[in-house]
Amino acid sequence: MRIRMKLKMEVQCTYILGLPWQRTLSESLFISSSTFRNCNHILVKQVVIFFCLGVCFRIKPCDFDYLKIIGKGSFGKVLLARHRETTNYYAVKVLQKKMILKKKEQKHIMAERSVLMKNIKHPFLVGLHYSFQTTDKLYFVLDYVNGGELFYHLQRERIFLEPRARFYAAEIASALGYLHSLHIVYRDLKPENILLDSQGHIVLTDFGLCKEGLEPNGTTSTFCGTPEYLAPEVLQKQAYDRTVDWWCLGSVLYEMLYGLPPFYSRNTAEMYNNILHKAPVLKPNVSNSGRELLEGLLQKERSERLGAKDDFVSLFSFRSVQTSRAQKMVLEQNSGSVGCTAGPNYPTQPFQTKHVPSVEVLQDLKHLYTGSGAAAGDVWCEVPDVGESHQETMEF
Secondary structure, three states: OOHHHHHHHHHHHHHHHOOOHHHHOOOOOOOOOOHHHOOHHHHHHHHHHHHHHHHHOOHHHEEEEEEEEEEOOOOEEEEEEOOOOOOOOEEEEEEEEHHHOOOHHHHHHHHHHHHHHHOOOOEEEOOOOEEEEEOOEEEEEEOOOOOOEEEHHHHHHHHOHHHHHHHHHHHHHHHHHHHHHHEEEOOOOHHHHHHEEOOEEEEEEOOOOOEEEEOOOOOOOOOOOOHOOOOHHHOOOOEOOOOHHHHHHHHHHHHHHHOOOOOOOOOOHHHHHHHHHOOOOOOOOOOOOHHHHHHHOOOHHHEEEEEEEOHHHHHHHOOOOOOOOOOOOOOOOOOOOOEEEOOOOOOOOOOOOOOOOOOOHHHHHHHOOOOHHHHHHHHHHOOOOOOOOOOOOOOO
């Protein structure tokens, strides 16, 4: 009796919302009305009704207060926004459809949304909360990460001390390893795509150049990336695999330690020649293990590159990435305000830091990598909340 009453209450709720429940619910799940009407499984009907209630409460642009512009790009802007009901802060990426069409970038935009829609919950990857559209714009509602780009901090300080660079490299490696476990190759790692959160941890963003569905031994051949960080095999327009990400990590780590990408030149042709034929110059201000790591990541032959065999696991067996409890990098924080990655605490002053805040995480980073472990999936895979508009198909 209680079960019947519960179902009756659910159905009445849909009528209050003005929904012809059998037709609407069946259409939402692409099943026939007769199939739904004849379904005797109480739990199935409740799930279907629950799903439909979520569809009704679609997020719209007017649900947010837009406070300031925090970024600009070729296709639109990134706005700091506050949700009117929850008062949480988000970074809202607003893209102009006509600009996307003009530059024929539909595939890249949809690739980014596809990766974000996998509901990635890794701590070092930016998260998508909602995605929706109007007739002329696309909206991605993302975590608000208030520490600024790694590029900004690197430009201001020129180089990082080795412990700090090692800390960032370990977190970046964890994020890349997680993406690889989902058969995703990132392909555009650079300081501009690495953000710092309010506690000094890195957050990867911008998944527009990601390649999905690439098996561990699979290859692809699309020429893409940022010139300073292109791997030799990409430049030569050869087939390449996920080890391009480890090359990019080596280039970013080199830049953090030495101030410039390893093969940089203002002359693009000369820079490409350096990438293909010259060895990186490793000055002695970096430890032996640090130089060995750079040599391993910047191997021109991808089959010999560090990460080619065991991917992320091979990097974490390396001495320069490991830290023990006794070697914890406890670096003083010289920051302004403290905010929340996507929460209600909006910082009133710009984030400033010369050092990474106190951390104890490096030795524990390895378990963040999902690999083939069943437990890791339980940690990172979460179901979107009802009301999120991920299910809407975006159209240009």
